[in-house]
Every structure is written in C-alpha cells, then in structure tokens.
Amino acid sequence: MLDEFRTFVAIARWGTFALAAERVGLSPAAVSGHIKRLEDHLRMPLFDRTGRSATVNAAGARLLPRVQAILDSVDNLLEPDADPGAGTLRVGSIGSLQSATLSQALSKFRETYPHHGVHVAPGLSLHLIEQVDSGEMDLALVTHPPFPLPPEFTWYPLHRESYFLLAHADHPGETWEDVIRTQPFIGYHRLSSGGRRVNRFLRRLPFIIKPAMEMPMQAMINAVRSGLGVALVPLSPGADLPGLRILPLDNDDLFREIGIIRSQIDLAEPAVDHLTACLIEASQQA
Numbered sequence: 001m002l003d004e005f006r007t008f009v010a011i012a013r014w015g016t017f018a019l020a021a022e023r024v025g026l027s028p029a030a031v032s033g034h035i036k037r038l039e040d041h042l043r044m045p046l047f048d049r050t051g052r053s054a055t056v057n058a059a060g061a062r063l064l065p066r067v068q069a070i071l072d073s074v075d076n077l078l079e080p081d082a083d084p085g086a087g088t089l090r091v092g093s094i095g096s097l098q099s100a101t102l103s104q105a106l107s108k109f110r111e112t113y114p115h116h117g118v119h120v121a122p123g124l125s126l127h128l129i130e131q132v133d134s135g136e137m138d139l140a141l142v143t144h145p146p147f148p149l150p151p152e153f154t155w156y157p158l159h160r161e162s163y164f165l166l167a168h169a170d171h172p173g174e175t176w177e178d179v180i181r182t183q184p185f186i187g188y189h190r191l192s193s194g195g196r197r198v199n200r201f202l203r204r205l206p207f208i209i210k211p212a213m214e215m216p217m218q219a220m221i222n223a224v225r226s227g228l229g230v231a232l233v234p235l236s237p238g239a240d241l242p243g244l245r246i247l248p249l250d251n252d253d254l255f256r257e258i259g260i261i262r263s264q265i266d267l268a269e270p271a272v273d274h275l276t277a278c279l280i281e282a283s284q285q286a
Contacts, residue, residue: 002074005067007034008046012056012064025095025123027189027215088117089271092128092140096217096234097258102141105282109275116271125193132261138272141279143193144257156260156276158283161234163198163254165247166224176247184212184229186220194256198232201254
C-alpha cells in the first residue's frame with residue numbers, strides 16, 4: 001500500500017493525475033490504478049475531480065496528514081534514535097539506472113556512515129533536477145538534459161550509453177532500418193529526457209514509423225519481448241537481453257550521459273560527498 005500512499009500524496013501536492021505521474025515517474029494509467037485501489041480499499045473517494053484537476057475532498061484532507069506521517073516513519077526506519085550525528089540522505093534516481101550500480105555504492109557508503117539512512121526516490125530526470133534545485137533532494141542520478149546546466153549545479157559524469165534498437169528474437173529483418181519501419185514503435189514518456197532525445201532522432205529519419213505506446217524503459221523491454229513492437233533503448237556495452245535482438249544503429253549521435261547532479265549550496269556536506277565518491281567508483285567498476 002506504500003506505493004498507493006505515495007501516489008495519493010503526489011496528486012494532493014501537484015493537483016492533477018497527469019502531473020503527479022510525471023513527478024513520480026509513473027504512467028498516468030499506473031497512477032489511476034493506485035488511486036482506484038486505495039479508494040476501493042477505503043471504500044470512499046478521496047478527490048473531487050473537475051476536468052483534469054484533482055483536489056482532495058473532506059475525506060482525503062483528513063487522510064492526508066496520516067498518510068504523510070506513515071511515509072515519513074517508513075523513510076526514517078534506518079535513522080537510529082541514539083546517534084545525534086546521523087541523518088537521512090535524499091537521493092533521486094531515474095528508473096532505468098542499473099540497480100547493481102546504486103546498490104554497490106550504497107553498500108560502500110554504509111561502511112563509513114553505518115547510521116545514516118538513505119531514501120531513494122524514482123523520477124524523471126528533469127523533475128529530479130528541479131528537486132535538487134529546490135533542496136528536496138541532496139543529489140540525483142539523471143541523464144544530462146539537452147541544454148547547458150545553470151551554474152548553480154555541479155555535474156559529475158558517470159558513464160555514456162549508446163542507444164540500440166530492440167526487436168523480438170524471431171524478427172527476420174536484417175538491419176535496424178528494416179525492423180523499425182515495419183513494426184509498431186514503443187517509446188519513452190515523451191516528456192522525459194530520453195523521450196525527447198529519441199523523438200528528435202525519429203523526426204530525422206527518411207521514413208515514417210508506427211507509434212504504438214509509451215511506457216518506462218523496463219516495461220518497454222518486456223513489451224518487445226512479448227512481441228508488441230520494437231523500441232530504442234540505451235544499453236551498456238556487452239548488455240545481454242535474452243529473447244531479444246539488439247541491433248546497433250551505427251549512429252554516434254543517439255546516446256545518453258548518466259551522471260550525478262548536485263547543488264553548489266550543498267558541496268560542503270561530508271556524507272553527500274562520500275556517497276558521490278561511492279557512486280563514481282561503482283560506475284567505474286560496472
């Protein structure tokens with residue numbers, strides 16, 4: 001029920017299902033599903049819906065502080081009561097980042113800061129950058145946006161990933177052009193950095209593709225494996241995806257750079273500095 005609680009709080013904060021979906025890195029359908037399950041479980045509506053807006057009703061207003069208290073308690077489970085020097089780091093991460101890299105970095109971080117809690121929240125790159133800017137996040141693992149970063153940010157590059165076309169293992173096409181022009185195309189959320197990057201690439205193609213659906217990266221991979229279409233995804237060198245064909249694009253222009261973004265204001269925080277160093281080391285060893 002924690003996912004439903006977080007979605008409920010996000011909608012109450014941002015005022016629409018669509019904007020809440022963007023902020024938490026979920027599809028609008030997933031957000032709607034979370035709220036339906038929560039309202040069905042409680043047997044009461046929680047929002048007044050007018051057009052695209054959603055405002056908490058009386059029942060939702062009564063529930064909101066209780067839900068926020070539950071989430072705060074869960075987020076602080078790793079925060080020990082006995083150590084006044086301990087704290088909680090707030091880390092944002094795009095959903096498509098390799099979990100092994102983040103897990104390895106956090107394990108190394110805990111060796112030096114065993115009493116620090118770490119709250120990792122998913123999201124889209126552009127929204128995570130906004131949260132770092134506002135102080136809601138101590139740092140975020142994101143793709144570099146398609147514009148120069150303002151001087152108040154510090155960027156730590158981790159690695160670069162080229163895009164490949166994924167197709168079902170049984171697809172007979174010889175080249176990526178043969179495959180992409182004949183199959184339904186599964187894309188990223190169009191407001192994400194990756195979605196915008198891929199859309200710019202597609203607009204330059206000399207043929208028209210067949211757009212089918214939008215979804216997060218892991219869902220895209222599963223959809224291609226199920227035969228629903230093809231997708232352009234960034235992959236690390238040597239990636240192995242059973243049941244799929246991985247077709248190189250022979251195009252050096254389509255890639256993403258993964259890195260850590262921090263605010264200049266927080267550059268003197270030892271715990272954040274150490275986690276940054278752990279993430280850089282884990283990325284180099286991946």
